[in-house]
Amino acid sequence: MRFEHVPKRILTVPILAVLLLGILGLDGQLSRIDGAILLLGFVLSVVYLLRLSKRGLDIKPTGEVAKTLEEAEELSKWKSFALLLLSVAAIIIESEMLVAGSETIIALLELSDTVFGMTIFAFLVSVEELARELPAAMKGRPEISFGNVVGSVLAFFLFNVGIIALVSPVVVGADVLMFYLPLCFGTVIVVSLFMMTKRIPRWAGGILVLLYLIFVVGGYI
Numbered sequence: 001m002r003f004e005h006v007p008k009r010i011l012t013v014p015i016l017a018v019l020l021l022g023i024l025g026l027d028g029q030l031s032r033i034d035g036a037i038l039l040l041g042f043v044l045s046v047v048y049l050l051r052l053s054k055r056g057l058d059i060k061p062t063g064e065v066a067k068t069l070e071e072a073e074e075l076s077k078w079k080s081f082a083l084l085l086l087s088v089a090a091i092i093i094e095s096e097m098l099v100a101g102s103e104t105i106i107a108l109l110e111l112s113d114t115v116f117g118m119t120i121f122a123f124l125v126s127v128e129e130l131a132r133e134l135p136a137a138m139k140g141r142p143e144i145s146f147g148n149v150v151g152s153v154l155a156f157f158l159f160n161v162g163i164i165a166l167v168s169p170v171v172v173g174a175d176v177l178m179f180y181l182p183l184c185f186g187t188v189i190v191v192s193l194f195m196m197t198k199r200i201p202r203w204a205g206g207i208l209v210l211l212y213l214i215f216v217v218g219g220y221i
Contacts, residue, residue, distance in 0.1 A: 001142035003198045007057040011192040013045050014153040018188050021157045022181045025172035035165025042158035059143040059195075146195070153188065179218055187211050 020041050024034040052058070134145070164170060190211065194200045 001145065001200045003059060003142060003146075003195070006059055006195050006198050007052065008196065009052055009057060010049065010059060010150070011195055013049065014150050014188050015185075015192060017041065017045065017154050017157045018181070018185045021161060022177070022185060025177060025181070028172050028174075028177075030161065030165040030170040030172060032166050032169060035162045035169075038158045038162030038165065042154055042162060045154050045158065059146055142200075149191070180215070183211070183215055183218070187215075 021038065024030060024037060030038075161170070187208070191208070194204050
């Protein structure tokens with residue numbers, strides 16, 4: 001992936017998101033107050049990115065980009081609303097099925113809930129995101145792929161964790177503080193450094209895949 005313009009201000013947002021979660025979890029728990037702070041951080045991040053966009057500070061692809069989105073049939077208002085409700089219902093039902101099925105897998109593989117959530121469960125969730133990001137990159141729109149990655153970091157580390165902590169305080173284990181969060185933070189730094197060069201070659205992609213394997217294998221050690 002190659003980029004023509006990569007504002008450093010955008011690159012700092014996901015770094016600060018992971019850092020904020022790590023700092024709030026240093027005491028071993030994410031309280032409801034911490035959840036509120038994370039949600040506030042999410043809102044401020046979105047507002048900040050929108051302000052940068054209005055000022056023309058966006059991730060821009062290199063060269064002329066051909067039109068990649070095919071014109072789709074415009075849906076009626078009610079049909080769109082019905083599809084939205086159907087999708088939400090499907091997500092809720094599938095989530096319950098996934099949780100129910102995961103209990104057997106956790107017991108069979110003798111995994112902790114944290115390891116399962118950060119490896120198998122996270123991989124299943126990420127496959128759907130990969131299906132959105134890969135076509136955009138292949139069609140010359142790497143800024144869409146990177147934007148989706150940044151958005152996922154903000155959603156998971158700030159919005160999702162913030163909501164969960166507000167509903168029920170979360171215990172942050174030593175393995176999370178000593179291994180998972182530092183590796184997440186380091187990975188975001190590595191991606192940002194690659195982005196500052198305005199290109200992510202295949203060998204850089206290999207390094208990121210290696211970091212992911214270290215993330216997965218480390219959970220079993």
